[in-house]
Each structure stands twice: as C-alpha cells, then as structure tokens.
Amino acid sequence: GNSVTQMEGPVTLSEEAFLTINCTYTATGYPSLFWYVQYPGEGLQLLLKATKADDKGSNKGFEATYRKETTSFHLEKGSVQVSDSAVYFCALTRIQGAQKLVFGQGTRLTINP
C-alpha cells in the first residue's frame, strides 16, 4: 500500500539556519506529493506540491523536488525564520479516484531567535 515516512522530530534550529526535513514514500504508480504545514491552533495548509518526477514545488522560500529514483520529496529552506515554527507533514495522493491523502507522521520544527 501507499505510505509516507518523515524524519522524526522535533527539530530545533536557530534563525537563518538551513533546514532539511526528509520524506520518503512508497506508492504504486505515480503519486502526487505534498508538504502541508500546521501552525499552532490552525488547520493544515498546503505549502507546496509536485505532481510528477523531477518537478520542484516551491512556496515561501521552501522547496522540495520529486525524486522518483530515490522515492523522496525532502523539504528544504535556505534560511529559516521564527515564524516558520510549525508542524510539517509530507503527504501523497493519486490524482485519479477519490484523491485520498496519505500523510507522514509530521515533524515539529522550532526556530529560536
């Protein structure tokens, strides 16, 4: 079946540090891949997505590249800010059908000033 594995948190960094959150997946066919972010007290928000191999999703300084050969979709940001503190979820779905999302376990990120 389909599954997503993220690096375990929590992750704590200083402001302006480089961020990587690893995500690998197992899926049949060619899923679409996503990163969602959940800020304290809020619902999950779509951060970025990629729908085919070698696509790069980007938003708010975050990037992730769909790597089919390594079945990965690692999230990166060159210089994090305190406001990036949140829980990040990697997810996948098939475009066909019900488009059910399969989530990783989430990674809590804390950025210290």
Place this chain on the structure above:
Amino acid sequence: GAVVSQHPSWVICKSGTSVKIECRSLDFQATTMFWYRQFPKQSLMLMATSNEGSKATYEQGVEKDKFLINHASLTLSTLTVTSAHPEDSSFYICSARQLKTSGSSYNEQFFGPGTRLTVL
C-alpha cells in the same frame, strides 16, 4: 478564502455518552469532506470520506456504527462518536474539497483546525 471551521475545538465527556463534531466550509461549497483522526506524535489517519447527500465511505477498520457521519448540506458535515470510550480520545480533523472539475488535476483539500476529544 477557503476556510473550514470545526466546532467544538475541544470537548470532554463521560464514557458512554455521544459527542457530535461539526465541520463547516465557510466560503465555498464542499461536495466532499474527509474525516481524519490523529494520535499524539502520529500521522493523520483517514477515517471516512463523505459526499454531500450520500452515505459516507469508511476506511478499513473504522466502525461506521461507532463514528456516524452526516453530510446533509454542501457546507456542513458532522461526525458523531457514539457511546464514547477512553480509547476514542483523540484529535479529530476534517477537510473539505470543492467539486472536482477535472480528472487530471488535484483538487485541494482545506483543513479545519481540529477537535480534541477527551473521554473520561
């Protein structure tokens, strides 16, 4: 735009009672709503998919008589946890999606902030 609300945000109840959680799409019509459950430090697990005006489709292992889902309008879905027990304590999250307009594109789900249920 695309705001989804949940009510209540948290609830504490006694074992054996039933609890209803509401999920509303505030500024769009949601033909499909999803209900998830999240345990501490674990991922969101899809419980069921509901389409407006029809019966919900439950994921394997989810008891449909335990978790009653109603999606009677395009802006409201409810999840009722019947005869709740301590093991039902969890964080319940809903999401809503607009009408699917194309078979080749992803139709974004918009998530509510979640409801924390504690059963004593």
